[in-house]
Amino acid sequence: xxxxxxxxxxxxxxxxxxxxxxxxxxxxxxxxxxxxxxxxxxxxxxxxxxxxxxxxxxxxxxxxxxxxxxxxxxxxxxxxxxxxxxxxxxxxxxxxxxxxxxxxxxxxxxxxxxxxxxxxxxxxxxxxxxxxxxxxxxxxxxxxxxxxxxxxxxxxxxxxxxxxxxxxxxxxxxxxxxxxxxxxxxxxxxxxxxxxxxxxxxxxxxxxxxxxxxxxxxxxxxxxxxxxxxxxxxxxxxxxxxxxxxxxxxxxxxxxxxxxxxxxxxxxxxxxxxxxxxxxxxxxxxxxxxxxxxxxxxxxxxxxxxxxxxxxxxxxxxxxxxxxxxxxxxxxxxxxxxxxxxxxxxxxxxxxxxxxxxxxxxxxxxxxxxxxxxxxxxxxxxxxxxxxxxxxxxxxxxxxxxxxxxxxxxxxxxxxxxxxxxxxxxxxxxxxxxxx
Amino acid sequence: xxxxxxxxxxxxxxxxxxxxxxxxxxxxxxxxxxxxxxxxxxxxxxxxxxxxxxxxxxxxxxxxxxxxxxxxxxxxxxxxxxxxxxxxxxxxxxxxxxxxxxxxxxxxxxxxxxxxxxxxxxxxxxxxxxxxxxxxxxxxxxxxxxxxxxxxxxxxxxxxxxxxxxxxxxxxxxxxxxxxxxxxxxxxxxxxxxxxxxxxxxxxxxxxxxxxxxxxxxxxxxxxxxxxxxxxxxxxxxxxxxxxxxxxxxxxxxxxxxxxxxxxxxxxxxxxxxxxxxxxxxxxxxxxxxxxxxxxxxxxxxxxxxxxxxxxxxxxxxxxxxxxxxxxxxxxxxxxxxxxxxxxxxxxxxxxxxxxxxxxxxxxxxxxxxxxxxxxxxxxxxxxxxxxxxxxxxxxxxxxxxxxxxxxxxxxxxxxxxxxxxxxxxxxxxxxxxxx
Ligand SMILES: Cc1cc2nc3c(=O)[nH]c(=O)nc-3n(CC(O)[C@H](O)[C@H](O)COP(=O)(O)O)c2cc1C
Ligand SMILES: Cc1cc2nc3c(=O)[nH]c(=O)nc-3n(CC(O)[C@H](O)[C@H](O)COP(=O)(O)O)c2cc1C
Numbered sequence: 001x002x003x004x005x006x007x008x009x010x011x012x013x014x015x016x017x018x019x020x021x022x023x024x025x026x027x028x029x030x031x032x033x034x035x036x037x038x039x040x041x042x043x044x045x046x047x048x049x050x051x052x053x054x055x056x057x058x059x060x061x062x063x064x065x066x067x068x069x070x071x072x073x074x075x076x077x078x079x080x081x082x083x084x085x086x087x088x089x090x091x092x093x094x095x096x097x098x099x100x101x102x103x104x105x106x107x108x109x110x111x112x113x114x115x116x117x118x119x120x121x122x123x124x125x126x127x128x129x130x131x132x133x134x135x136x137x138x139x140x141x142x143x144x145x146x147x148x149x150x151x152x153x154x155x156x157x158x159x160x161x162x163x164x165x166x167x168x169x170x171x172x173x174x175x176x177x178x179x180x181x182x183x184x185x186x187x188x189x190x191x192x193x194x195x196x197x198x199x200x201x202x203x204x205x206x207x208x209x210x211x212x213x214x215x216x217x218x219x220x221x222x223x224x225x226x227x228x229x230x231x232x233x234x235x236x237x238x239x240x241x242x243x244x245x246x247x248x249x250x251x252x253x254x255x256x257x258x259x260x261x262x263x264x265x266x267x268x269x270x271x272x273x274x275x276x277x278x279x280x281x282x283x284x285x286x287x288x289x290x291x292x293x294x295x296x297x298x299x300x301x302x303x304x305x306x307x308x309x310x311x312x313x314x315x316x317x318x319x320x321x322x323x324x325x326x327x328x329x330x331x332x333x334x335x336x337x338x339x340x341x342x343x344x345x346x347x348x349x350x351x352x353x354x355x356x357x358x359x360x361x362x363x364x365x366x367x368x369x370x371x372x373x374x375x376x377x378x379x380x381x382x383x384x385x386x387x388x389x390x391x392x393x394x395x396x397x398x399x400x401x402x403x404x405x406x407x408x409x410x411x412x413x414x415x416x417x418x419x420x421x422x423x424x425x426x427x428x429x430x431x432x433x434x435x436x
Numbered sequence: 437x438x439x440x441x442x443x444x445x446x447x448x449x450x451x452x453x454x455x456x457x458x459x460x461x462x463x464x465x466x467x468x469x470x471x472x473x474x475x476x477x478x479x480x481x482x483x484x485x486x487x488x489x490x491x492x493x494x495x496x497x498x499x500x501x502x503x504x505x506x507x508x509x510x511x512x513x514x515x516x517x518x519x520x521x522x523x524x525x526x527x528x529x530x531x532x533x534x535x536x537x538x539x540x541x542x543x544x545x546x547x548x549x550x551x552x553x554x555x556x557x558x559x560x561x562x563x564x565x566x567x568x569x570x571x572x573x574x575x576x577x578x579x580x581x582x583x584x585x586x587x588x589x590x591x592x593x594x595x596x597x598x599x600x601x602x603x604x605x606x607x608x609x610x611x612x613x614x615x616x617x618x619x620x621x622x623x624x625x626x627x628x629x630x631x632x633x634x635x636x637x638x639x640x641x642x643x644x645x646x647x648x649x650x651x652x653x654x655x656x657x658x659x660x661x662x663x664x665x666x667x668x669x670x671x672x673x674x675x676x677x678x679x680x681x682x683x684x685x686x687x688x689x690x691x692x693x694x695x696x697x698x699x700x701x702x703x704x705x706x707x708x709x710x711x712x713x714x715x716x717x718x719x720x721x722x723x724x725x726x727x728x729x730x731x732x733x734x735x736x737x738x739x740x741x742x743x744x745x746x747x748x749x750x751x752x753x754x755x756x757x758x759x760x761x762x763x764x765x766x767x768x769x770x771x772x773x774x775x776x777x778x779x780x781x782x783x784x785x786x787x788x789x790x791x792x793x794x795x796x797x798x799x800x801x802x803x804x805x806x807x808x809x810x811x812x813x814x815x816x817x818x819x820x821x822x823x824x825x826x827x828x829x830x831x832x833x834x835x836x837x838x839x840x841x842x843x844x845x846x847x848x849x850x851x852x853x854x855x856x857x858x859x860x861x862x863x864x865x866x867x868x869x870x871x872x
Contacts, residue, residue, distance in 0.1 A: 022613060029608035033638050035551045039520075059539055061601065061619060061636040065612040072636050074540075077516045077547040084475075084517035100540065103495055103571040104510075111513040115471045134632035135539040138625070165497065172465035176501040177458060183497060189574070196570035200497040200508050202469050 006379045006414040007386030007428065009052035009092060009265055010398060012041045017269055017359045017390035018286040019067040024393045032072055035081060041395040042082045046089050048402035049416060051427060052121065054232075054388055055079070057094035060131040076108045083116035090424035092121040092212055092230070092388075097154035098147050099127060099136045102193055106161040109209050110201040118205030118423030121230060123212040124223070126151045128332055144328060148219035153190045155211070155227050160186040162208035163433065164198035206423035207433040216244075216334030217327050225251030228262055229430050232388055234334045235266040236342040236362050241383035243341070261430060263385035267361030268375070270389055270397075272404055276366045283358070283365050286392050295354040308350075317347035335360045361390055372408035379414060442815045442850040443822030443864065445488035445528060445701055446834060448477045453705055453795045453826035454722040455503040460829045468508055471517060477831040478518045482525050484838035485852060487863060488557065490668075490824055491515070493530035496567040512544045519552035526860035528557040528648055528666070528824075533590035534583050535563060535572045538629055542597040545645050546637040554641030554859030557666060559648040560659070562587045564768055580764060584655035589626045591647070591663050596622040598644035599869065600634035642859035643869040652680075652770030653763050661687030664698060665866050668824055670770045671702040672778040672798050677819035679777070697866060699821035703797030704811070706825055706833075708840055712802045719791070719801050722828050731790040744786075753783035771796045797826055808844035815850060 014032045015021040022029045031037040045053050055078070058071045075093035083091060091112070095105055113120040126147035127133075133141040142150070166182040186197035212230035213223055224231050225248055235241045241264065249259035271286070273279030284290060287298050297308035304322060308314070320343045325336035342348060342356070357363055364371045378384050391397035409415035421427035450468045451457040458465045467473040481489050491514070494507045511529035519527060527548070531541055549556040562583035563569075569577040578586070602618040622633035648666035649659055660667050661684055671677045677700065685695035707722070709715030720726060723734050733744035740758060744750070756779045761772035778784060778792070793799055800807045814820050827833035845851035857863035 023608055029613075030604040033550065033604060035547075059543060059636065061634050065614050065619070067613075069613065069636060072638070073547040073550065074512075074544045074637075076510075077512050077544050077551065080513045080516035081520035081551045084520040099537070101535070101572055104536065107495060108510045108513050111471075111509040114469065114509065115513065115517045131632070134630075136537055136631075138630040168466040168469060172459055177465075177503075177505065178501050183501070194570075194574040195572075196567070198497050200495065200505060201510075202508070 002380060002382040003263065003385040004429070005416060006375070006409060007051050007263060007265060008409075008415065009054045009090075009386070009388040010045050010048075010050050010401075011054045011056070011267075011388060011390050012038055012045070012394065013055050014068040014070045014072065014394075016068070016392050016394040016397060017361075018392035019064075019359075020286065020288055021393045022068040024286075027393060027396075032068055035073065035078060037395065038073070038078060039082055039085065041398060042086045042089065044395050044398040044402065046086050048398060048406050049419060050089060050389075051386070052090040052092045052388075052424070053079075053082075054092040054123070055094060056123070057096070057125070058127070058129055058132055059096070059099060060129060060135055063131065076112055080112050080115055083112065083119065088119075088419040090119045090121055090210075090427065091116060092123055094123040094125055096125050096127040096132070097151040098142065099132060102154050102157040102195055103161065103197075103199070106158040106199055107201055109158075110162060110199060110204055113204035113206065113209050114201065118425065120209035121212050121424060122209045123214060123232060124151060124155060124227070125214065128330060144217060144219060148215075148223060150192045151223055152226070153192050155223070157186070157188050157190070157193050157195050159208065159227075159433070160188065161195070161197055161199040163203060165200070165202045167203040203434070206425040210425055210428065210430060214334065215332065216337055217332075220333065221247050222251055224248060224262070225257065226255050229428065230263045230265055233264065233266045234338040234361050235384075236338045236357060237345050238378055238381070238383050239345055240338060240341040241266060241378065245383070263428060264383075265386050265388050266384055267390055268387040269358040269361045269363045269392065270371055270401060270405070271358070271363065271365040271392060272368055272371060272400055273365075274367065276370065279365045279367065280355070283355070283363075292351055292354065296350045299350065299354050312350065314350040317349050318343060318353065320344060358392075359390055368404035368408060372405050372412070375405075375409065376412055376414055438816060438818040439699065439821040440865070441852060442811070442845060443487050443699060443701060444845075444851065445490045445526075445822070445824040446481050446484075446486050446837075447490045447492070447703075447824060447826050448474055448481070448830065449491050450504040450506045450508065450830075452504070452828050452830040452833060453797075454828035455500075455795075456722065456724055457829045458504040460722070463829060463832075468505055471509065471514060473831065474509070474514060475518055475521065477834060478522045478525065480831050480834040480838065482522050484834060484842050485855060486525060486825075487822070488526040488528045488824075488860070489515075489518075490528040490559070491530060492559070493532070493561070494563070494565055494568055495532065495535060496565060496571055499567065512548055516548050516551055519548065519555065524555075524855040526555045526557055526646075526863065527552060528559055530559040530561055532561050532563040532568070533587040534578065535568060538590050538593040538631055539597065539633075539635070542594040542635055543637055545594075546598060546635060546640055549640035549642065549645050550637065554861065556645035557648050557860060558645045559650060559668060560587060560591060560663070561650065564766060566766075580653060580655060584651075584659060586628045587659055588662070589628050591659070593622070593624050593626075593629055593631050595644065595663075595869070596624065597631070597633050597635040599639060601636070601638045603639040639870070642861040646861055646864065646866060650770060651768065652773055656769065657683050658687055660684060660698070661693065662691050665864065666699045666701055669700065669702045670774040670797050671820075672774045672793060673781050674814055674817070674819050675781055676774060676777040677702065677814065681819070699864060700819075701822050701824050702820055703826055704823040705794040705797045705799045705828065706807055706837060706841070707794070707799065707801040707828060708804055708807060708836055709801075710803065712806065715801045715803065716791070719794070719799075728787055728790065732786045735786065735790050735793075748786065750786040753785050754779060754789065756780060794828075795826055804840035804844060808841050808848070811841075811845065812848055812850055
């Protein structure tokens with residue numbers, strides 16, 4: 001099912017999606033610690049008429065200190081400063097249901113939704129990293145099933161809180177400011193939470209924030225089918241996108257929702273060159289490498305901790321057993337399943353793979369025309385509603401994308417030339433939760 | 437001990453410090469739900485060269501719906517949007533150690549400290565309202581002693597986290613971005629918290645946020661003596677301020693701190709008129725009343741839930757027994773103790789009391805000259821470092837204070853005419869925590 005137009009989001013984490021983007025020539029290596037860097041990136045995204053800026057999040061300093069610290073500033077506080085100065089664009093921010101309390105998070109997101117005039121999207125994650133658990137107590141990370149039960153209950157509580165106190169409008173009331181009909185306790189008592197309410201922030205401009213979800217396990221898909229307006233994913237093959245939509249549709253129908261209200265926006269890493277060869281050389285340079293063999297060695301080491309040696313032929317299709325995953329593995333299902341599906345759909349050699357995946361997401365490496373065409377192809381065939389674009393080196397990579405790719409998408413009539421709708425909910429053509 | 441100059445903070449909560457400020461003539465009654473109202477208030481405070489804007493906080497919708505909803509937007513998110521657009525001024529925001537986790541709160545405050553360029557002050561509270569507890573679980577509000585033990589441990593953890601990862605500066609490092617000497621785990625294991633660290637936000641422009649505290653029980657004073665740079669309080673009598681300082685000094689010395697590093701900034705509600713009579717009429721009108729008897733009736737009902745009737749003579753000093761408090765009462769000690777001390781220092785009739793207290797804080801009601809004089813009197817005698825000004829009707833009351841009172845303080849040489857210092861720590865002349 002094709003959306004009336006293509007939607008584009010862009011990831012603003014740290015210095016860019018490339019692990020060594022911090023050291024990229026012509027950049028300030030420590031710009032991840034300067035909030036003006038994020039502001040500048042968001043301003044560029046606004047110039048490009050991007051619908052959304054995105055940040056993923058983990059409340060822990062990552063261990064790999066050769067990479068950039070991908071998660072640093074708190075997303076709600078960071079995006080609030082950006083929202084105060086950058087109009088129109090939506091703010092997709094990640095927050096964990098395992099390491100927050102529903103009242104506090106509901107309140108922060110509602111506050112940001114007011115400040116931004118209804119431009120907030122919450123990417124609901126349940127966290128999977130044991131380093132995070134260690135910052136929040138002695139208990140280990142709960143099992144996936146428990147995390148998702150908590151996520152489900154968390155979402156219900158937060159949605160109830162968000163609608164618990166009506167936005168005051170109209171002439172000044174007489175006597176009392178509110179009463180039980182406009183500020184209702186929610187009196188939730190569940191497995192994980194007891195929350196009285198009401199929330200002390202009134203209903204915001206778009207009813208409540210839009211919900212995004214990225215978990216790809218069965219429990220993740222089920223959560224998305226119940227609650228998500230946007231689904232973010234790692235999808236390396238077009239058929240995988242159709243399959244993902246089919247899974248979502250089936251579960252959404254089972255929960256009585258209209259599957260047409262869910263927008264699939266997988267990640268897409270973009271590396272541009274005037275020619276494909278130039279783009280390939282840029283790709284290698286991002287890894288601090290010359291030639292494809294360097295890329296392949298990097299890839300094997302990062303993904304499976306194996307060295308490129310005589311036992312691996314870069315031109316022989318990889319053993320699909322490498323991509324095995326189970327529903328109860330610790331790592332997110334999505335990032336492994338995407339490889340498995342690609343390898344199942346077509347034999348793929350290491351040499352091919354490194355040009356198709358970058359930073360866990362599908363890679364579009366080539367000329368602006370080639371990149372625009374692959375975006376348009378997936379969108380016009382109805383595989384996706386759009387993409388979450390990963391830019392290897394921020395902020396300049398956004399300016400390059402704006403200049404070279406956006407006009408091609410606009411010429412194709414797929415992407416707008418100006419902002420429409422005042423809230424992100426309107427722009428995404430999603431139903432208003434107040435009408436439920 | 438007199439500070440080299442007077443410090444002024446102004447409270448930005450809701451529609452103003454007057455309970456019925458929402459309905460004040462010439463104002464938009466529902467402006468508490470519009471973040472531009474807070475922005476406008478902060479801009480006015482900046483025009484007045486105020487050192488600090490302040491918000492108190494309770495994560496619950498208050499029950500008294502005839503008053504304004506005094507706590508709504510999340511302070512960290514709200515002040516981030518304000519900090520992005522208003523320079524110089526400090527941001528004093530309240531957050532509870534009982535209903536947050538140290539890692540998340542440390543991260544949010546550190547993020548805001550980066551965004552604001554080192555202008556954050558955290559008002560550490562342990563919460564006392566059972567309505568808050570009901571938004572965060574089935575457990576009742578813990579006893580004061582437990583809350584303060586938790587607050588002490590919380591502060592230690594947060595301070596350790598804030599100094600756990602060095603601000604990156606200088607030329608790009610070779611190879612790795614950080615190592616164990618610049619990003620240290622804190623590995624805290626205590627009664628309430630287990631936190632591994634390091635924080636994923638590097639050290640900010642002022643080392644870490646400045647600490648403020650307002651609890652007046654013995655445990656509260658002890659927490660302030662260990663950690664606070666600023667002490668906020670309700671003090672109705674000058675001698676009480678000296679006594680409060682003496683208590684703080686004694687405890688600070690016991691903990692090996694320099695008591696001169698603690699700035700006492702009690703609250704002061706200001707109501708201005710061209711004449712004192714005009715100010716008195718404004719005071720009455722704020723309560724929707726004519727004449728002093730209306731004020732007295734309001735006061736008795738709000739504070740002791742008693743009606744003004746034949747048994748109470750407004751011109752007979754109040755029975756000091758009315759002001760009894762115990763260290764284990766549920767209400768904050770500070771707001772009760774202040775009355776008790778006033779009544780002990782001099783006999784005070786209801787008629788006198790209503791002109792000396794407003795919204796729990798000392799009231800200065802009169803001409804700009806009278807208000808400036810009482811501010812200068814307390815400050816120049818060394819009773820206080822300054823005041824946290826409560827404005828009955830926001831935002832216009834700030835403009836009035838700027839126009840009428842600030843120039844008198846400046847003429848007296850007590851208050852600056854422009855901002856000095858780049859961080860709030862510098863402006864307050866406080867030691868840098870990195871040098872400890
Ligand atoms: C594309 C994508 C992006 C994700 N971003 C985050 C993130 O920023 N933070 C996080 O804690 N988890 C993130 N996750 C993980 C989850 O959303 C989910 O909590 C985790 O994958 C475990 O669930 P799963 O096994 O159902 O995938 C992401 C997953 C995918 C596929
Ligand atoms: C002037 C003043 C302002 C306060 N502001 C807040 C506040 O905004 N939020 C809060 O939860 N407690 C607030 N408190 C209460 C506390 O700081 C403290 O948690 C409470 O008073 C219990 O401690 P105590 O009995 O030591 O005073 C305030 C207290 C005073 C005296």
